[in-house]
Amino acid sequence: MISLSNYLIIGAILFVLGMIGFLTRRNLILMFLSAEMMLQGVALNLAAFARYYGNMHGQVFTLFLITVAACEAGIALALILVLYHQRKSLDVSLWQDLREPGQPATVDLDVPPPAPPLVELPQLTPAGIAPPRRSEESHV
Amino acid sequence: MQLFADSATSLTGIWRLLLPLIAAGAAVYFLLPRPRGRAVLWGSICAIVALAASASLLFRFEHGPKVEAFLFFAFSGMAVISGGLLIVQSNPARGALCFAMVVINVCGLFLLQAAPFLMAATIIIYAGAIIVTFLFVLMLAQQTGFSDADHRSREPFLASFTGCFMLGALLLMLDRTFPNPEPFDELLNRLESAAAKQSAGEMRAALGDRKELTAQLERRMRPMPGSALSAEWQSGVDDLEEALGDGNISAADLRARTNLLVRIGRDARRRRELPAENVAAIGRLLFSDYLLAVELGGTLLLVAAIGAIAVAHRRERRPE
Numbered sequence: 001m002i003s004l005s006n007y008l009i010i011g012a013i014l015f016v017l018g019m020i021g022f023l024t025r026r027n028l029i030l031m032f033l034s035a036e037m038m039l040q041g042v043a044l045n046l047a048a049f050a051r052y053y054g055n056m057h058g059q060v061f062t063l064f065l066i067t068v069a070a071c072e073a074g075i076a077l078a079l080i081l082v083l084y085h086q087r088k089s090l091d092v093s094l095w096q097d098l099r100e101p102g103q104p105a106t107v108d109l110d111v112p113p114p115a116p117p118l119v120e121l122p123q124l125t126p127a128g129i130a131p132p133r134r135s136e137e138s139h140v
Numbered sequence: 141m142q143l144f145a146d147s148a149t150s151l152t153g154i155w156r157l158l159l160p161l162i163a164a165g166a167a168v169y170f171l172l173p174r175p176r177g178r179a180v181l182w183g184s185i186c187a188i189v190a191l192a193a194s195a196s197l198l199f200r201f202e203h204g205p206k207v208e209a210f211l212f213f214a215f216s217g218m219a220v221i222s223g224g225l226l227i228v229q230s231n232p233a234r235g236a237l238c239f240a241m242v243v244i245n246v247c248g249l250f251l252l253q254a255a256p257f258l259m260a261a262t263i264i265i266y267a268g269a270i271i272v273t274f275l276f277v278l279m280l281a282q283q284t285g286f287s288d289a290d291h292r293s294r295e296p297f298l299a300s301f302t303g304c305f306m307l308g309a310l311l312l313m314l315d316r317t318f319p320n321p322e323p324f325d326e327l328l329n330r331l332e333s334a335a336a337k338q339s340a341g342e343m344r345a346a347l348g349d350r351k352e353l354t355a356q357l358e359r360r361m362r363p364m365p366g367s368a369l370s371a372e373w374q375s376g377v378d379d380l381e382e383a384l385g386d387g388n389i390s391a392a393d394l395r396a397r398t399n400l401l402v403r404i405g406r407d408a409r410r411r412r413e414l415p416a417e418n419v420a421a422i423g424r425l426l427f428s429d430y431l432l433a434v435e436l437g438g439t440l441l442l443v444a445a446i447g448a449i450a451v452a453h454r455r456e457r458r459p460e
Contacts, residue, residue, distance in 0.1 A: 002212045005318045006198055007249065010216040012310040014223055014242070017168075020303040021227030024172055024293040029232045029278055033239045036270070037223055040246045043262070047253045054412020056421050059255050060430055063422070066258075066265055067437045071444035073270045077277050078452035084281040085454070090232075091289035108175075108292065 007048035014041030028080045028090045032073070039069050156197055157311060163190035165304035171228040172296040175288060178228075187224065191217065211252055219245035230290045236274050243267045254414045257422055321409065324360040328405045335398040340391040343398070350384040357401070361408065369408050376401045 014037055021034030043062045050058025080090070087094045093106050163186045170183030195213065222241035229235040243266040250259040293299075334346035347353055357377045361370060380397045383389050415421040426434055 002208055002252075003321060005314055006212065007253065008314050008318060009198065009311060010219065010249065012307060012314065013220050014246070016303045016307040016310070017220070017223040017227055019306065020168055020299050023299040023302070024296055025227065026289045026292060026294060027232050029274060030229070030235050033235055033274065034227060036266070037226065037239065037242055040242060044246055044249055047250050047255050047258060050255065051253045051414065054414060056414065056425050059258055059422055060425050062258055063261065063426070064433060064437055066261060067441060070265055070270065071440055073273065074444050074448040075451070077273055078448040080277055081280065081452050089289070090281055093289065106294070
């Protein structure tokens with residue numbers, strides 16, 4: 001018998017995984033995906049309680065949660081686009097001058113791995129004689 | 141899950157809880173991206189250990205409909221695995237695909253919870269709209285120049301420790317608040333078999349110690365869903381306790397009081413059914429009880445759309 005607590009445990013695991021992702025990852029998009037995963041865990045909890053208590057309020061609440069999550073995703077993506085246009089990168093550490101006063105700055109201690117060498121792409125050299133072009137005729 | 145129901149088993153219970161937690165934390169710690177290369181082998185071993193340990197914690201082979209259990213473990217296992225892959229993925233596009241997998245599996249769990257409308261809505265909105273928009277933004281935001289931010293993670297040890305600590309606290313609280321219903325059923329069966337006895341002495345012997353029985357009756361009822369019955373249950377327990385204290389009570393009286401408790405308990409344990417027409421029930425509730433919230437939600441969507449357009453709009457500098 002799959003009882004209520006099994007669903008609650010899965011919801012808690014999803015929530016905590018999302019929290020770890022939000023705390024550690026530095027890509028803005030991955031951070032927002034992690035936040036959405038936390039919302040999935042909460043939605044699972046609400047649906048499980050709706051089944052347990054036998055009324056529809058939990059499911060209706062999940063609908064509202066989806067609504068708010070959709071709004072949040074729209075605004076967040078717009079913000080991410082604006083931030084990207086300012087810095088040309090999705091790295092959230094580039095915005096660390098917005099941090100609280102008194103907090104030490106994040107410094108990447110490890111030397112970044114060397115940039116991959118640019119590959120020389122082969123180019124076709126123009127050869128032969130260019131065919132004569134007729135001047136464009138217009139009947140306008 | 142039944143970890144700390146009885147104090148005698150609490151030590152093993154703690155270890156059964158701690159092993160998957162520590163293994164999961166170590167797996168996340170090993171697998172989080174870092175510039176010097178991550179320990180994929182150790183991370184995968186820890187992840188497998190964590191999954192196996194938590195499955196053995198959750199799974200009880202001998203009970204219940206097998207199909208439901210199989211679907212639950214398939215969906216929830218896939219959801220947890222894809223969630224873990226999402227947070228350790230260094231490529232954000234693959235992360236978005238992992239998130240789509242999480243959403244689809246959570247939708248499967250919704251379906252198991254008798255919520256087909258929610259399943260459809262979540263697949264359409266999340267896996268359809270939101271993921272596609274995320275991928276659009278990902279394509280638009282091509283990183284110029286070489287950046288290794290995706291191959292770094294901020295404080296992986298502290299974050300996985302915090303996550304495991306929080307998960308442990310959540311699991312402990314869930315276990316305390318929503319324990320297994322099986323001990324309650326066993327208690328009801330015991331009461332029923334006691335009521336079937338002939339004489340008052342036999343019934344008294346079958347019911348056992350008075351203090352212990354009362355404490356168990358009060359503790360086991362509390363988390364059951366039929367909370368409206370709890371006052372009735374409490375008075376029934378008081379009646380039974382009084383009857384057990386009374387030395388020369390008749391067998392019929394004792395039997396009546398015990399049967400009353402059994403009836404209330406079975407009523408509280410009865411699975412409350414959701415209406416079969418899911419969409420109709422949701423619609424009825426949305427447009428009666430939650431009408432104001434629906435209007436507010438619509439307004440919120442409108443305002444968010446306008447706000448997103450206003451924020452993302454690039455004002456072009458006009459040539460003067």
